[in-house]
Amino acid sequence: MSTGILPVVENVDEKHDDSHLESAEIKADDVILGDDLTSKVPHSAGLAVIEQRRAIPLAGKRQVATKWEYWTFVLFFLNSNASPIGGPGGNIRQATLTLSHPDGFMNWAGARQPVNTVLLDISGILTAVTVVVMFVLGPYADYGNWRPWIMIGAEVITWGCEFGMMSIKDVSQWQTANVLWALGGIALTIVGAFYQATYPSMVRDLPKMIQSEEDVLHGLKSPEEHEKLDAYERAKIFNWCNIWGSFGSVVVFGIGIAVSKAVGFADTSALLHAYRVLMAYYTPIAILVTVPYFICMKWRPAQQVPSGYSMWTVGPRQVIYAGKSIVQLKQCLLYLCAYVFLFEAIGAFLSIYFILQLETIHYNPVISTAFNLVGDLCGGAGCAVILYLHRRYDWKVKWIMFVSAIFSLFPCLWGALGSFTHKIGFHNVWEFWFMQVWNLVTSACSSYNVTMISEVAPATKLFMFYSLFNTISKSTGFAGPFITAAIIKQSHGNNNYAFWFLVGLGIIAIVLLYFVDTDKAKIDCAVCECGRAGYRISLRV
Template identity: 30%
Template sequence: MSSNGEHDGALPGKLRFQAEAAETVDELRTTNDSLPEEHTIPPSTEWATRRRELWSYYLFYIGNNGLAGFNFGPSQFQNLLFLAGYDRDKPPFSTPCVSSSVCVLPFLGSVRDVNSIVLITNGISFAIQAVIFLMIGAWADYGSWRPNITIGFTMIAIAVSFGWLGVEDPSKWKTGIALYMLGLIAYQGALTFWTAAFPGLARNLPEMQESKAKVVSGEKGLEDHLVLDSLSRNRISNISFTVSSAGEILILAVMIGILKGVKADESVEKNTRAFSILIAFAGAAWFVCALPWFIFEKRRPGLPLPPNTSFFTIGFIQAYQAFRECMKLKQTFLYLIFYFIIIVSYSTTQLTYLLLLGITTQMIGIYAFWRAQKYFALTTKTMLIFNVFWILLLTVWGLVGIWTDRFGFKNVWEVWAYQAYYGLMVCPWYAYSQTMISEVIPSGKEFLFFALFSIVGKTSAFIGPFVSSAIIDASHGNNNTPFGFLLALGVLSAILLVTISVPKSRLECEAFLKAEEENSGR
């Protein structure tokens, strides 16, 4: 072992890592008279990532864990709809909903099933997200005001969390719709633009700046620098998820105490009130965890605005140019297709059975994957392929249940086994999929492309349950039949992932940036 903890032997993984980096450098030199500018300019120590900034980045994700906007918020929303609704087979508002009745409410000009109301509001919020994220994502890549985007989304999400304290009565279910949609958009906005900051943090780590300085002076090869760059990105991504899991365990422990304190199980009214209190507590915890990031994040300069543009027009121009030049980013869009397909498979599996995540095993799994990657010097793509294999195995597990009642998510012990399996083998997807995004998108365009991937991921997760529901209905209620469809999608996505070339992607990204520069007249 070397002094920095990396393995010094000529391991197969390390050789593949170095070969990939060497291929990138060779092709960069083949297609250019010299190496791209970003590899020849000495680093600026002014923007170096210091320990307190890095740990404040990790701490932020403890707060932005989704408990408010992604877990308890939707639960409270559905709870209010059920309590406010009435039995479809009875006169309007004459008979409260029970578990065996079809619960309905008037919404958007029609009387609708409350489940339909949830799906419609999800669809509307996703559409709003798509427009906002594409425009703001482009803005964020210019100037130095990008931290304000994360701050803005975060403060809106926290305000929504406290807003739920005033929505405990079922008669306020329409207000609940507004809070639910606003909470989803704000939570996803804060998460997306916080995530997009990690490639910049990795590039400015002291060891990365030292490595780049040696490349510029000729003391070190670019191949070794690219290997360190990828490992640095994976380190930040994996450690942030590990720290978040540890913090979330503590928050959940406090929440259990809150539930006991308010005696949530005694009545429907107390249960509804408990939901609102938990959401507000999650918002308060988020605020405490977010403050250090707001203070210590450095406002690193983004790209200069192109001539004849402004912050009011750059979003539209960038979105147009990104789609116009998309064929130059074949590897990026291959990964985008993979990302869409695998999320349909993966998220629907999770939603179908509504199982709680095993947070403790998630923490262990993500950290164990990172330690293995670091020790064996494995590429991000290799780790992602390994992770996707276990996601496919999960769909096989469910598929078996089509032909037997003994196995396939049909036993209590399988619920516990699923939790452990999910945390250990599936949750690393969260970290590695984000790192892979950072390795196949143009440098300096992180916020625009992370916004694009966020939109694709959410659209995919939204479509998946509809497809699965249709398959279940067509099979006369067999809840395991969707796993055949999900397995086929998973295999297709795995094939796409294997065909993606990170070295080729770097070349395509260079071509994309050059074309954009020429088109903008810079």
């Protein structure tokens, strides 16, 4: 008997047709490691990682990842941290709206509303539009070879909005500022979602990962060793992204502080001028860090369009597939629920937090930029530490995510306590400095939540599932700003009461996250993908 582990694949139906999802006779027990039938499912996560990528035919050959592609991907991440549409662009949007209504109220939706309520309502509307766009684009991206064009096109739109922001010279242009901010925000969200969905396949196409797969299939290493390497390499690149994004931002924001001081911001006109200058400074940087990846990235093949279907009809079928398979992928569904509650809490927290921050520092661009600098410095340091600990102690991705989620909930509780006192609760400038330093222990959440999606989602459906996660979390984000805005309105403008709602969401997320089993998720994905392709798998010695 051979000592190698070789895949024996039986074709149940030669056609690649998603209808096999319900009818294929594949079960978790069909995945077998060697002759030890007692070790069927619980110990086969490593083989499941390999097999789910091989089950569905691709529209081209596997593309080996290069060092240039890897490191330009990391370079690209600075666009997420230093994107001017979300930095000075967001400040221009809020400053023009707030300063054009000095009494703090404005006519909105047929009533006299607090400006902060309107800001949150606009965020909710933006989220609703983003949901629709992601729902349309996401399902198509797992087929053919065209998906890089989505990210490139969205990035170009972002650049256009950033250049457009430079034309805002007076607070009376608040409508234009909000439209540009919203359009740029939608485009940036698309770029972020597709950027995240790109990296798992790139990592798994690294030469070391391809060799590891071959070693497993020839019995030279255990599936568990491959699974640990796969999880670590996926976590490593996004930690490198966060480390580079943070320390790169320190340099970028440090220069931004000098620019702000040199320009000055003594009055409203000077303030807007300072932000326009910052937009002119940050936008070329965004272009410089994104273009190299667009040049170096490999256009990896997605799935073949199933026989009998056109490219235009596979999108809706992807949505149907997601609805059917999510029941089979119970661990993915569980993490999806945890993800929704956690990032609804974090996202809504940040919306309120940044409103309070800008009001507390009176829109001072120097202090605002300094906050970003300190937060990114601490975030990068935190990611470097957690990457070392992950490698040193071989921690599972799930538990790193769980602990960082608990730390991420603390700022919501801090804000909620401000309902009863002005000593804490984001009423003082020092608290905003403290929260930048707190990024040391929350930064892992921003990198490991991305890795967690690739832990529980099928390898051949990552673009759809990353879009699904973003879409569903954004759909709750559509309700969240309206709920927090309503709470603020009912409390007569007391922003801190809204934090209690976010604390409750965060607690639900942490409880759900505790019960996610990533090993079982990988088995579920392999079973689902092979069943969909019409195959029975038996990995025998």
